[in-house]
Amino acid sequence: xxxxxxxxxxxxxxxxxxxxxxxxxxxxxxxxxxxxxxxxxxxxxxxxxxxxxxxxxxxxxxxxxxxxxxxxxxxxxxxxxxxxxxxxxxxxxxxxxxxxxxxxxxxxxxxxxxxxxxxxxxxxxxxxxxxxxxxxxxxxxxxxxxxxxxxxxxxxxxxxxxxxxxxxxxxxxxxxxxxxxxxxxxxxxxxxxxxxxxxxxxxxxxxxxxxxxxxxxxxxxxxxxxxxxxxxxxxxxxxxxxxxxxxxxxxxxxxx
Amino acid sequence: xxxxxxxxxxxxxxxxxxxxxxxxxxxxxxxxxxxxxxxxxxxxxxxxxxxxxxxxxxxxxxxxxxxxxxxxxxxxxxxxxxxxxxxxxxxxxxxxxxxxxxxxxxxxxxxxxxxxxxxxxxxxxxxxxxxxxxxxxxxxxxxxxxxxxxxxxxxxxxxxxxxxxxxxxxxxxxxxxxxxxxxxxxxxxxxxxxxxxxxxxxxxxxxxxxxxxxxxxxxxxxxxxxxxxxxxxxxxxxxxxxxxxxxxxxxxxxxxxxxxxxxxxxxxxxxxxxxxxxxxxxxxxxxxxxxxxxxxxxxxxxxxxxxxxxxxxxxxxxxxxxxxxxxxxxxxxxxxxxxxxxxxxxxxxxxxxxxxxxxxxxxxxxxxxxxxxxxxxxxxxxxxxxxxxxxxxxxxxxxxxxxxxxxxxxxxxxxxxxxxxxxxxxxxxxxxxxxxxxxxxxxxxxxxxxxxxxxxxxxxxxxxxxxxxxxxxxxxxxxxxxxxxxxxxxxxxxxxxxxxxxxxxxxxxxxxxxxxxxxxxxxxxxxxxxxxxxxxxxxxxxxxxxxxxxxxxxxxxxxxxxx
Numbered sequence: 001x002x003x004x005x006x007x008x009x010x011x012x013x014x015x016x017x018x019x020x021x022x023x024x025x026x027x028x029x030x031x032x033x034x035x036x037x038x039x040x041x042x043x044x045x046x047x048x049x050x051x052x053x054x055x056x057x058x059x060x061x062x063x064x065x066x067x068x069x070x071x072x073x074x075x076x077x078x079x080x081x082x083x084x085x086x087x088x089x090x091x092x093x094x095x096x097x098x099x100x101x102x103x104x105x106x107x108x109x110x111x112x113x114x115x116x117x118x119x120x121x122x123x124x125x126x127x128x129x130x131x132x133x134x135x136x137x138x139x140x141x142x143x144x145x146x147x148x149x150x151x152x153x154x155x156x157x158x159x160x161x162x163x164x165x166x167x168x169x170x171x172x173x174x175x176x177x178x179x180x181x182x183x184x185x186x187x188x189x190x191x192x193x194x195x196x197x198x199x200x201x202x203x204x205x206x207x208x209x210x211x212x213x214x215x216x217x218x219x220x221x222x223x224x225x226x227x228x229x230x231x232x233x234x235x236x237x238x239x240x241x242x243x244x245x246x247x248x249x250x251x252x253x254x255x256x
Numbered sequence: 257x258x259x260x261x262x263x264x265x266x267x268x269x270x271x272x273x274x275x276x277x278x279x280x281x282x283x284x285x286x287x288x289x290x291x292x293x294x295x296x297x298x299x300x301x302x303x304x305x306x307x308x309x310x311x312x313x314x315x316x317x318x319x320x321x322x323x324x325x326x327x328x329x330x331x332x333x334x335x336x337x338x339x340x341x342x343x344x345x346x347x348x349x350x351x352x353x354x355x356x357x358x359x360x361x362x363x364x365x366x367x368x369x370x371x372x373x374x375x376x377x378x379x380x381x382x383x384x385x386x387x388x389x390x391x392x393x394x395x396x397x398x399x400x401x402x403x404x405x406x407x408x409x410x411x412x413x414x415x416x417x418x419x420x421x422x423x424x425x426x427x428x429x430x431x432x433x434x435x436x437x438x439x440x441x442x443x444x445x446x447x448x449x450x451x452x453x454x455x456x457x458x459x460x461x462x463x464x465x466x467x468x469x470x471x472x473x474x475x476x477x478x479x480x481x482x483x484x485x486x487x488x489x490x491x492x493x494x495x496x497x498x499x500x501x502x503x504x505x506x507x508x509x510x511x512x513x514x515x516x517x518x519x520x521x522x523x524x525x526x527x528x529x530x531x532x533x534x535x536x537x538x539x540x541x542x543x544x545x546x547x548x549x550x551x552x553x554x555x556x557x558x559x560x561x562x563x564x565x566x567x568x569x570x571x572x573x574x575x576x577x578x579x580x581x582x583x584x585x586x587x588x589x590x591x592x593x594x595x596x597x598x599x600x601x602x603x604x605x606x607x608x609x610x611x612x613x614x615x616x617x618x619x620x621x622x623x624x625x626x627x628x629x630x631x632x633x634x635x636x637x638x639x640x641x642x643x644x645x646x647x648x649x650x651x652x653x654x655x656x657x658x659x660x661x662x663x664x665x666x667x668x669x670x671x672x673x674x675x676x677x678x679x680x681x682x683x684x685x686x687x688x689x690x691x692x693x694x695x696x697x698x699x700x701x702x703x704x705x706x707x708x709x710x711x712x713x714x715x716x717x718x719x720x721x722x723x724x725x726x727x728x729x730x731x732x733x734x735x736x737x738x739x740x741x742x743x744x745x746x747x748x749x750x751x752x753x754x755x756x757x758x759x760x761x762x763x764x765x766x767x768x769x770x771x772x773x774x775x776x777x778x779x780x781x782x783x784x785x786x787x788x789x790x791x792x793x794x795x796x797x798x799x800x801x802x803x804x805x806x807x808x809x810x811x812x813x814x815x816x817x818x819x
Binding site: 209222 | 335357371619647
């Protein structure tokens, strides 16, 4: 189980990690420099592999969609660089124009970095911890937070329902074809046939879930305690200092 | 003394409903009392339970008259959140009860809402998890990764952690396999014995395991009309006709005694469990040795009624699975190396734990899924025929706007002789009358009650074009005793030499009265397929899949040992 592993980022408050991720995403968006983008990627890869124990192959798989998107940008830039304006349209705040390849690589790395930063945040922050921090430190209403959790619980059930419905409707559609009733196999009709039972099931589940939460005392407004307190401590200070120093260093690389 | 719960002349009507859901229900529950609320589907059991904490009408609008007091406080004058300190619920659908992302957050949920100190919450979470037998290592587990049985255990732990004077269990085992059901009953049993002042109310169709703990039973009839509120032994023995008349379930022991008394055997005692009934019968036989042949003949007749006779209709082979395996794209194998053949005229039962792969095997048999390895072949190696599948959730099958159109869809498809639509309509009308759905013919299928939806889904499958295989997935789920019995008769009536019926079910007692053969599935593999008579006495095999022998088989073993 991962709980027994060394996860040094887990004691850091999720809101500190969220703030760091947002600042980094802004920096990645604003600083149009190949060295900076490469340094950010290297830092995130090190954090994910060393501190979070992500195997290289898994990391590569997660990054693949972002890399493909980045490659699309790179290729487009190579094709349309002479026409100008393409990279600017993607958000380049520097007045200096580099070569087509340099600009393309920056845009490529930026796409990968968006993915890498997001994945690092998700990886280092269990959703329950984030929700707890948002409720305790950011004023998120418990009624809203737990309603969202309930929806998260429903998703696998909805997927299962959808699988069953596809099978059931395949069976009924075959029956309809045999009966000569054509409207049933029409595309819009098929979606309506799927959506109605899915919605009916979801509404019933939502009602049961609301009853269950209310019967256990969830209301608004309310004074609530928490089993696990989400605090800001030494780990947050160390993380914030280390993140700021790294960011300064990487921006320095771009400026020099 | 302050009562745990007091309900006086409670009536309830939902908005736009033609009939009341509850009609003048009164009950007093004293501290430490254990009450079973029973009645047919739609008798208002769940509505009644939600009135006790004020959820109805405070959160679910309804017109309510009468008075409810919880722990001496009028419910109408209190907020639901405040009442949650005095009443805890466990509902039937564990999936919808869970609202936190980890096990410990789920168990702590109500305690956090009460603003208890974290140290106290921590202590109660540990205690509640240990009560339901979940290891402390599971505290940080994501609730989405739990099995159905584990989810219900977490829901139970969340209720136990609340430590309230009154607990309400609303069909907590209806979606569980027999093993998880037994675990749930064991926890409720422990809860009942643990504190003599704690009151428990359970509502269920079938709750035999808890009857010895039950002090009184409330029987609700149509429109939530209270029919009786008395001790279980007098109710189920002296007023068995009244209970059976509502379509509610009778304990096997009371059912057997009713049968024997109807044959003129003068039996004393009012046993509630089969074990108690058999001990009682032994004593009776000692006192009345001359009556042994009569008693044995009567018990044999009862067993014959409860257990399916061996199939007389032996048709030709219809389908064969040859080492069939099925794995969804990118997922693990759910069905592995299953070889079996279906014969016309037979009814095959399919049993196993939740997640054993029963539904997937059913879909393979019906041809809705193709084996990823192995083969599905028809008679003499010909192409395998496709089958019908009656889904566990009947709503999944509905595709038209009215009950009669739903049925017409199947009937028109089954008429390839070009006969006029009018003939199909006449047949639909006849079938709807036979299945008690005539008065609902113009209703949207989604507006039917669960029992009616189930009947319509069965009807739709029966009326569909001649398919030689028909598979029912948990058809008796959510049905009351009467509806389940009627459905069993309908399925039994489907024996045709050119059709094989497969029935997937957790309810081994219900299956025992229906199937010729039973296949036992264990983790995707076929553990055994044999005649129902052979499988149902194989205790070792049944235990492997968390099942216990049907009550009728236990009684037959008792009879065999004495004859």
